[in-house]
Amino acid sequence: xxxxxxxxxxxxxxxxxxxxxxxxxxxxxxxxxxxxxxxxxxxxxxxxxxxxxxxxxxxxxxxxxxxxxxxxxxxxxxxxxxxxxxxxxxxxxxxxxxxxxxxxxxxxxxxxxxxxxxxxxxxxxxxxxxxxxxxxxxxxxxxxxxxxxxxxxxxxxxxxxxxxxxxxxxxxxxxxxxxxxxxxxxxxxxxxxxxxxxxxxxxxxxxxxxxxxxxxxxxxxxxxxxxxxxxxxxxxxxxxxxxxxxxxxxxxxxxxxxxxxxxxxxxxxxxxxxxxxxxxxxxxxxxxxxxxxxxxxxxxxxxxxxxxxxxxxxxxxxxxxxxxxxxxxxxxxxxxxxxxxxxxxxxxxxxxxxxxxxxxxxxxxxxxxxxxxxxxxxxxxxxxxxxxxxxxxxxxxxxxxxxxxxxxxxxxxxxxxxxxxxxxxxxxxxxxxxxxxxxxxxxxxxxxxxxxxxxxxxxxxxxxxxxxxxxxxxxxxxxxxxxxxxxxxxxxxxxxxxxxxxxxxxxxxxxxxxxxxxxxxxxxxxxxxxxxxxxxxxxxxxxxxxxxxxxxxxxxxxxxxxxxxxxxxxxxxxxxxxx
Amino acid sequence: xxxxxxxxxxxxxxxxxxxxxxxxxxxxxxxxxxxxxxxxxxxxxxxxxxxxxxxxxxxxxxxxxxxxxxxxxxxxxxxxxxxxxxxxxxxxxxxxxxxxxxxxxxxxxxxxxxxxxxxxxxxxxxxxxxxxxxxxxxxxxxxxxxxxxxxxxxxxxxxxxxxxxxxxxxxxxxxxxxxxxxxxxxxxxxxxxxxxxxxxxxxxxxxxxxxxxxxxxxxxxxxxxxxxxxxxxxxxxxxxxxxxxxxxxxxxx
Numbered sequence: 001x002x003x004x005x006x007x008x009x010x011x012x013x014x015x016x017x018x019x020x021x022x023x024x025x026x027x028x029x030x031x032x033x034x035x036x037x038x039x040x041x042x043x044x045x046x047x048x049x050x051x052x053x054x055x056x057x058x059x060x061x062x063x064x065x066x067x068x069x070x071x072x073x074x075x076x077x078x079x080x081x082x083x084x085x086x087x088x089x090x091x092x093x094x095x096x097x098x099x100x101x102x103x104x105x106x107x108x109x110x111x112x113x114x115x116x117x118x119x120x121x122x123x124x125x126x127x128x129x130x131x132x133x134x135x136x137x138x139x140x141x142x143x144x145x146x147x148x149x150x151x152x153x154x155x156x157x158x159x160x161x162x163x164x165x166x167x168x169x170x171x172x173x174x175x176x177x178x179x180x181x182x183x184x185x186x187x188x189x190x191x192x193x194x195x196x197x198x199x200x201x202x203x204x205x206x207x208x209x210x211x212x213x214x215x216x217x218x219x220x221x222x223x224x225x226x227x228x229x230x231x232x233x234x235x236x237x238x239x240x241x242x243x244x245x246x247x248x249x250x251x252x253x254x255x256x257x258x259x260x261x262x263x264x265x266x267x268x269x270x271x272x273x274x275x276x277x278x279x280x281x282x283x284x285x286x287x288x289x290x291x292x293x294x295x296x297x298x299x300x301x302x303x304x305x306x307x308x309x310x311x312x313x314x315x316x317x318x319x320x321x322x323x324x325x326x327x328x329x330x331x332x333x334x335x336x337x338x339x340x341x342x343x344x345x346x347x348x349x350x351x352x353x354x355x356x357x358x359x360x361x362x363x364x365x366x367x368x369x370x371x372x373x374x375x376x377x378x379x380x381x382x383x384x385x386x387x388x389x390x391x392x393x394x395x396x397x398x399x400x401x402x403x404x405x406x407x408x409x410x411x412x413x414x415x416x417x418x419x420x421x422x423x424x425x426x427x428x429x430x431x432x433x434x435x436x437x438x439x440x441x442x443x444x445x446x447x448x449x450x451x452x453x454x455x456x457x458x459x460x461x462x463x464x465x466x467x468x469x470x471x472x473x474x475x476x477x478x479x480x481x482x483x484x485x486x487x488x489x490x491x492x493x494x495x496x497x498x499x500x501x502x503x504x505x506x507x508x509x510x511x512x513x514x515x516x517x518x519x520x521x522x523x524x525x526x527x528x529x530x531x532x533x534x535x536x537x538x539x540x541x542x543x544x545x546x547x548x549x550x551x552x553x554x555x556x557x558x559x560x561x562x563x564x565x566x567x568x569x570x571x572x573x574x575x576x577x578x579x
Numbered sequence: 580x581x582x583x584x585x586x587x588x589x590x591x592x593x594x595x596x597x598x599x600x601x602x603x604x605x606x607x608x609x610x611x612x613x614x615x616x617x618x619x620x621x622x623x624x625x626x627x628x629x630x631x632x633x634x635x636x637x638x639x640x641x642x643x644x645x646x647x648x649x650x651x652x653x654x655x656x657x658x659x660x661x662x663x664x665x666x667x668x669x670x671x672x673x674x675x676x677x678x679x680x681x682x683x684x685x686x687x688x689x690x691x692x693x694x695x696x697x698x699x700x701x702x703x704x705x706x707x708x709x710x711x712x713x714x715x716x717x718x719x720x721x722x723x724x725x726x727x728x729x730x731x732x733x734x735x736x737x738x739x740x741x742x743x744x745x746x747x748x749x750x751x752x753x754x755x756x757x758x759x760x761x762x763x764x765x766x767x768x769x770x771x772x773x774x775x776x777x778x779x780x781x782x783x784x785x786x787x788x789x790x791x792x793x794x795x796x797x798x799x800x801x802x803x804x805x806x807x808x809x810x811x812x813x814x815x816x817x818x819x820x821x822x823x824x825x826x827x828x829x830x831x832x
Contacts, residue, residue, distance in 0.1 A: 041803070041804060041831065042803050042804070042828040042830075042831035042832060043828065045783075045802075045803050045804070045805060045828065046783055046785070046828060047781075047782060047783070048778060048782040048783060048786055052778055052782070053687065053692070054692070059692050060692055060693060060694045061690075061691070061692055061693055061694055061695065064694045067706065069705075074700060074702070076700050076702055076706035076709055077694050077696075078694070078706070078707065079693055079694040079695070079707060079708050079709065080692060080693050080694070080707065080708060082707070185808075185811035185812060185815075186811075186815070187811075187815065188815050188816040191815075191816075227808060228808065229805065229806045229807055229808050230805075230807040230808060230810070230811050231804075231805035231806065231807060232805060233805070352816065353814075353816050353817050353818055353819070355814060355815075355816075355817075355819050355822075357800060357801060357805065357807075357819075358807050358810055358811050358814060358815070358819070363811075395800070397781040397794070397795060397798065397800045398777065398778055398781040398782055401781070401798070409753065409773065410659075410660035410661070410749075410776070411659075411660065411661075411662065411746070412662060412664045412666065415661070415664070415666045415667060415797060416666065418794075418797065418798050419666060419797045419798055419799075422798035422799055422800065423798070423799050423818075423819075423822070447698055448696060448698075449696065497705075499703065499705050500705065501704075501705040502705055502706055502707055503704075503705065503706075503707045503770075
């Protein structure tokens with residue numbers, strides 16, 4: 001069994017297989033971080049090195065992506081990746097994530113059924129291939145639960161076995177167990193948001209579920225997390241306190257103690273070997289970065305668990321499955337590529353000590369009233385929605401200062417505005433869904449190549465009308481709450497831009513490309529993540545999502561990976577198409 | 580800086596003196612050695628200017644990539660963008676020019692982590708930087724283009740403009756009102772120069788800017804160690820005492 005990619009998904013699959021005594025090799029293209037400057041004080045607290053210069057991220061000089069807004073445009077390479085941030089090395093993006101760990105809505109993996117039953121089949125535009133994923137929340141629930149216990153997720157249950165719990169998310173899907181840890185500390189800004197949302201509008205704000213452990217925690221595997229120090233160096237950073245649940249802390253140290261497990265570092269997988277006649281894959285070809293040699297690793301089963309875009313690239317370079325053609329509406333690989341649709345507004349509260357540096361990647365409150373299909377869309381002219389959140393996420397001074405509109409860009413007045421405003425300002429954010437659109441997709445770029453001589457993956461994406469209307473509605477609700485927080489001033493609304501702007505960070509929550517479903521004509525993977533054209537090839541990660549919601553993807557990735565691990569234990573004993 | 584500002588004049592003179600002295604030393608050394616290799620006293624005969632203040636010694640004399648003219652431009656620019664006032668010393672004394680020099684001389688400036696394969700399609704702004712130049716070369720070419728525009732519009736180099744004219748000039752560059760025949764000046768300023776200025780102010784002092792944590796003190800960012808487990812509740816909604824005396828990486832090294 002070969003797993004490509006030593007991140008969250010690969011680690012979770014490997015955990016289930018190793019527990020069953022199955023031989024596993026994980027091929028990872030980078031090395032360890034745990035003893036590095038990124039994970040040690042004082043060098044960990046270096047915003048320039050790890051955030052501005054993105055010291056933990058995939059090196060754009062080695063591999064990046066090209067982007068165009070429409071398929072008639074010429075694509076440009078993203079020469080210094082900024083808009084989303086793939087990780088590098090063991091743990092992948094699971095090292096530098098912010099830690100927000102959500103279960104998705106109960107209806108999310110059956111979205112077409114939900115929307116058709118509520119609004120009628122005609123409500124879904126023909127150019128939006130929304131579909132059911134072929135898996136239900138009920139099937140995923142035990143895996144969400146296991147993920148939360150492995151990662152020590154801290155939060156307030158909203159729906160315990162069907163009973164709505166005070167202080168939690170009232171829209172939460174029913175859970176069998178409460179979170180293994182209670183929520184962490186609150187921020188001043190989060191409280192102001194919670195109170196404004198509740199007192200003024202009756203919205204039920206709740207603390208973000210968090211994989212940043214509020215206290216020392218030991219998981220079911222005996223692996224330990226430290227206590228969060230609220231240092232504000234979470235997203236884009238590695239936690240030196242090992243309070244952030246991540247593969248390098250919880251998964252791989254445990255896996256490397258298992259007798260039949262091997263993590264092979266610095267191995268960059270170039271190709272999955274496909275035998276189309278047999279409907280099988282035979283193994284993978286990889287470049288050993290320590291010897292410079294191209295090696296072949298035969299395998300009975302291959303699992304692609306690389307960064308979400310790399311999964312699609314490996315299928316395309318391996319010629320496995322038919323590439324999507326948006327004009328002819330044929331093919332599947334690369335379709336249902338989705339991003340997220342975000343907006344934000346600054347709030348200025350000169351009489352309040354916001355202290356934005358007293359923060360963690362999860363110290364926010366949020367509301368779900370306008371997320372996904374939690375509200376009635378009748379007559380609104382769009383589908384989808386998002387969470388509205390506020391709190392302090394980092395306060396890091398290069399990037400996280402908030403200045404009132406009209407402030408000059410330099411000079412004494414600029415300095416004065418920084419001095420007056422830094423401790424007394426923040427933002428409210430909207431993170432919205434991104435539903436699939438026929439014209440948003442992935443393929444191989446014909447002109448640009450990576451350092452290994454392979455084509456770059458080309459992204460064709462723009463925010464389409466549905467998403468912009470959705471974000472306009474969500475942002476209006478966000479602004480209403482921001483006003484009610486007692487702000488003396490608000491910044492200008494920062495809506496999602498069209499044409500899509502790749503220059504600044506938006507989100508690493510990108511999904512699709514190898515999406516799952518019940519119909520081989522429109523999906524790459526079966527509901528059990530088995531490739532339709534290669535029975536012993538499985539793909540796991542956010543690339544398997546058929547749409548993106550307003551929630552963060554990591555916990556769902558983890559739940560799908562744990563379920564796949566269990567499925568593969570059965571598959572190894574009795575190979576064949578999984579039902 | 581106004582021409583009447585003595586600090587500015589001192590700095591410019593100092594810079595010129597350094598240039599002359601360095602040039603003399605290089606030109607003289609081979610001839611002296613050729614004439615009399617044993618005349619060990621000859622190099623010492625070249626007058627070495629004594630910096631007026633320690634701050635000058637640490638800044639203008641240690642640039643790694645800037646030429647004297649480039650240094651003059653950048654020093655004038657950071658002093659204009661960060662004038663000495665009640666909040667901070669001037670930009671040069673805050674280490675801002677030094678920070679920018681070091682960034683451009685280092686990995687960032689040389690194009691580390693930058694995808695540099697063609698074809699080259701300089702295009703819509705949404706796609707970010709699309710030129711074949713390394714950031715260091717883009718910075719220097721933009722600086723030369725801006726200086727040429729300054730001479731064209733105002734009859735003198737940017738470093739010699741009075742502060743009000745210099746400020747208007749930079750605003751015009753930032754707003755795309757100053758054009759160069761070849762180089763995209765607004766992109767140069769907004770996407771390269773301005774981010775470097777901002778980083779110079781707020782990065783850890785380890786990199787040469789934000790000298791004495793002056794910008795962290797200004798805004799009340801406490802820096803390290805940021806071990807706030809207990810502080811979250813204790814200082815929620817209250818002034819944070821550590822904000823007055825921030826600590827940097829060096830303080831813990």
